[in-house]
Amino acid sequence: MLYRRLGQNVEVRKLGVTYGKVEAVRDVSFAITPGEFITLLGPSGCGKTTVLKMIAGLIPDHRGMIAFGGERIDHLPPNRRNIGLVFQNYSLFPHMTVSENIGYGLRMRRWPADSQAARIREMLALVRLEGLGARKPDQLSGGQQQRVALARALAFQPDLLLLDEPLSNLDAGLREGVRTDLRGIQRRTGQTTILVTHDQEEAMVMSDRIVLMNAGRIEQIDTPEQLYSMPATEFAARFTGAGNILYGVYLRDGEADRICIDGLEAPMSVSTRASTVGPPGSPAAACIRPEQIVVRARNDVATLEAFWPHALMTTGQVIDLAFCGGTAILHLDVPGLGLLKCARPAMEVEGLRFSDHVAVAILDCHLLPRGE
Ligand SMILES: Nc1ncnc2c1ncn2[C@@H]1O[C@H](COP(=O)(O)OP(=O)(O)OP(=O)(O)O)[C@@H](O)[C@H]1O
Ligand SMILES: [Mg+2]
Numbered sequence: 001m002l003y004r005r006l007g008q009n010v011e012v013r014k015l016g017v018t019y020g021k022v023e024a025v026r027d028v029s030f031a032i033t034p035g036e037f038i039t040l041l042g043p044s045g046c047g048k049t050t051v052l053k054m055i056a057g058l059i060p061d062h063r064g065m066i067a068f069g070g071e072r073i074d075h076l077p078p079n080r081r082n083i084g085l086v087f088q089n090y091s092l093f094p095h096m097t098v099s100e101n102i103g104y105g106l107r108m109r110r111w112p113a114d115s116q117a118a119r120i121r122e123m124l125a126l127v128r129l130e131g132l133g134a135r136k137p138d139q140l141s142g143g144q145q146q147r148v149a150l151a152r153a154l155a156f157q158p159d160l161l162l163l164d165e166p167l168s169n170l171d172a173g174l175r176e177g178v179r180t181d182l183r184g185i186q187r188r189t190g191q192t193t194i195l196v197t198h199d200q201e202e203a204m205v206m207s208d209r210i211v212l213m214n215a216g217r218i219e220q221i222d223t224p225e226q227l228y229s230m231p232a233t234e235f236a237a238r239f240t241g242a243g244n245i246l247y248g249v250y251l252r253d254g255e256a257d258r259i260c261i262d263g264l265e266a267p268m269s270v271s272t273r274a275s276t277v278g279p280p281g282s283p284a285a286a287c288i289r290p291e292q293i294v295v296r297a298r299n300d301v302a303t304l305e306a307f308w309p310h311a312l313m314t315t316g317q318v319i320d321l322a323f324c325g326g327t328a329i330l331h332l333d334v335p336g337l338g339l340l341k342c343a344r345p346a347m348e349v350e351g352l353r354f355s356d357h358v359a360v361a362i363l364d365c366h367l368l369p370r371g372e
């Protein structure tokens with residue numbers, strides 16, 4: 001029972017809601033396949049919780065449609081949508097034991113008593129809380145309470161699990177543990193899930209696909225890998241990781257896409273992977289991820305050129321150097337380009353010091369349409 005794949009496609013189309021004069025959400029459309037883990041990612045106030053509430057039936061007067069398995073459910077009240085919900089603040093029933101909390105949805109749905117007991121045992125094992133069924137919520141740690149909330153939401157086999165910032169009340173160490181647990185449980189149960197978070201790292205490590213939101217609408221829908229390597233907009237590039245954004249003009253050189261970067265005395269071109277910026281001559285931006293920049297001591301340019309013959313070569317000065325585990329984060333002052341952030345394996349930059357003049361190679365960049 002626990003390991004079946006749930007077989008419902010979920011589709012939302014043109015969801016929207018306006019509060020007073022504020023259009024909190026507009027034209028939000030996406031589809032989820034059975035067993036998929038989707039994350040709504042975006043800054044505070046962009047409408048993530050509002051979308052989740054519409055799907056759960058908690059905002060009656062919204063625009064658009066919601067369908068499970070091809071059938072519209074947007075006219076149904078919340079308790080008839082078969083959705084499991086977990087919020088940031090656990091919201092367990094304090095007067096009920098852990099087992100009673102987990103069994104709540106089963107009692108509401110009138111499962112037979114022996115099936116309820118078996119399902120509660122199964123859920124306690126799933127979230128690794130065997131033996132704690134008789135405790136009250138206030139006798140559990142935050143991480144344990146959050147796992148009870150998850151077990152309660154999963155117990156009645158919802159068509160869809162909705163998680164709104166479920167990890168943000170946990171401290172950093174615990175958060176990583178519960179994150180891994182949550183993803184493991186989701187994979188084992190094949191539970192179709194929508195997570196809401198404003199934490200891009202959480203979204204990246206947990207999701208099959210990310211729905212990136214900005215000011216009430218969808219900015220981009222993609223896998224974490226695609227979102228990181230091919231952000232569609234400047235907003236997507238900035239929100240999905242520390243990027244270096246440089247401005248210039250898009251050029252077409254035979255078969256190759258290039259960008260002429262502003263502010264360089266002798267204009268330079270950088271080869272790119274894709275272009276959605278309009279015809280050659282259009283203003284464009286280049287997103288250069290920190291790991292696409294390599295540095296060496298100034299007298300070591302030949303090694304850079306030999307290793308990366310197609311890279312853009314320049315020079316700069318180290319103005320900040322910090323070690324973060326096995327990764328070194330460097331800030332480079334590159335004449336013409338300004339400040340660039342670079343991330344290298346710590347071993348590779350051993351010997352480099354603050355204020356050193358260095359040779360810099362930009363390996364790759366991604367073209368973006370220029371933001372407003
Ligand atoms: N009931 C309401 N009445 C009026 N405005 C609302 C209401 N609910 C939400 N809003 C507004 O709608 C916008 C989206 O809110 P929402 O709670 O969906 O954001 P969010 O992306 O979940 O943000 P956060 O990451 O801070 O939780 C915000 O500008 C918010 O102020
Ligand atoms: Mg929210």
